[in-house]
Amino acid sequence: MATALKFRKILFQINAGFLIIMGGVFAALGYAGYRTGQGPWGELLSGHTQKSSRNGE
Amino acid sequence: MDSATLYQIRVKGHLDDALASSFEGLTITNQEDGDALLTGQIQDQAALHGILNRISNLGLTLISVNVVPKEDRANEPRDHDDLQEPGTKGDDPPANKFGSCRCACLRPGDWRECGINKEKRMNAMINHPDQIRRRILRIHGSFLLVLTTINTVLAMVGWATGKGPFALWHEEPFAAVGLFQAYLIMFVVGIALWFGSSQEKNLWRWNLVGLLAHLPPLAVNFIFADLFTSYHFEGTSIFSIVLHTVWICIETFAILYRGQTRQIVTSP
Numbered sequence: 473m474a475t476a477l478k479f480r481k482i483l484f485q486i487n488a489g490f491l492i493i494m495g496g497v498f499a500a501l502g503y504a505g506y507r508t509g510q511g512p513w514g515e516l517l518s519g520h521t522q523k524s525s526r527n528g529e
Numbered sequence: 530m531d532s533a534t535l536y537q538i539r540v541k542g543h544l545d546d547a548l549a550s551s552f553e554g555l556t557i558t559n560q561e562d563g564d565a566l567l568t569g570q571i572q573d574q575a576a577l578h579g580i581l582n583r584i585s586n587l588g589l590t591l592i593s594v595n596v597v598p599k600e601d602r603a604n605e606p607r608d609h610d611d612l613q614e615p616g617t618k619g620d621d622p623p624a625n626k627f628g629s630c631r632c633a634c635l636r637p638g639d640w641r642e643c644g645i646n647k648e649k650r651m652n653a654m655i656n657h658p659d660q661i662r663r664r665i666l667r668i669h670g671s672f673l674l675v676l677t678t679i680n681t682v683l684a685m686v687g688w689a690t691g692k693g694p695f696a697l698w699h700e701e702p703f704a705a706v707g708l709f710q711a712y713l714i715m716f717v718v719g720i721a722l723w724f725g726s727s728q729e730k731n732l733w734r735w736n737l738v739g740l741l742a743h744l745p746p747l748a749v750n751f752i753f754a755d756l757f758t759s760y761h762f763e764g765t766s767i768f769s770i771v772l773h774t775v776w777i778c779i780e781t782f783a784i785l786y787r788g789q790t791r792q793i794v795t796s797p
Binding site: 503506516 | 703
């Protein structure tokens with residue numbers, strides 16, 4: 473029983489660590505892409521405000 | 530106090546068999562006045578608190594907790610009326626300002642309003658802040674489940690048909706992906722808060738989860754303020770800021786809440 477609990481706890485902590493790291497990295501990359509147009513999502517995320525302004529929206 | 534003390538706990542409403550089965554070892558007596566008495570030997574304070582927590586978790590209204598004095602154990606377990614001032618026996622103690630509570634006072638000092646001898650009170654504490662936290666978690670969880678479901682449906686309608694408040698996603702479908710994800714994550718948070726509300730200990734941690742869940746969507750309104758402005762979504766953004774801030778404040782209150790621990794009146 474104690475082993476199972478310990479295993480779940482370790483799994484839980486690994487999962488939490490993964491989410492924190494991946495969430496942080498992806499948020500930073502997404503924001504950098506949105507602001508600078510660089511990085512893996514740069515092309516996708518940048519230029520939306522300019523496009524909207526151009527269209528007079 | 531003996532290793533096991535005879536306690537008599539009064540709760541509001543009658544207990545059916547299903548509820549009674551939650552109090553193994555205690556004798557349940559449904560009274561004519563609509564209350565139920567739980568009577569039995571309780572080993573120590575930890576066991577007493579366990580029972581009180583169970584009462585709270587089952588949503589029962591606690592009215593009183595009495596210790597049955599040794600000299601009275603040969604007789605029928607006593608009601609809380611035995612705890613009244615001399616000369617008032619037989620009368621119901623006056624209801625205090627907290628409504629249904631009669632002998633269990635919510636604040637130190639309120640025992641006077643119950644007409645109870647000072648010597649007969651005991652500073653057993655019910656974890657009242659946890660009740661507040663539990664209630665907030667359930668309201669918060671329900672709120673998230675309902676709101677995210679409605680918004681997800683509206684977003685899907687907007688994405689598929691170009692109609693409704695999310696019509697914009699019809700022209701920019703990729704943006705809808707992020708929105709779906711955000712709503713569904715908050716839906717899961719709502720489920721998590723409901724799970725958390727059923728925990729017996731450390732409820733404040735789940736309130737913290739509820740608080741933290743609102744920080745990213747709140748931050749988005751400030752980080753992407755120019756984007757919201759360019760799409761003329763200022764109103765939506767302000768509404769979002771208010772909504773998230775209100776829930777952050779409520780959960781902060783729940784985490785920090787320490788007041789109003791209950792003082793249980795009992796015989797010596």
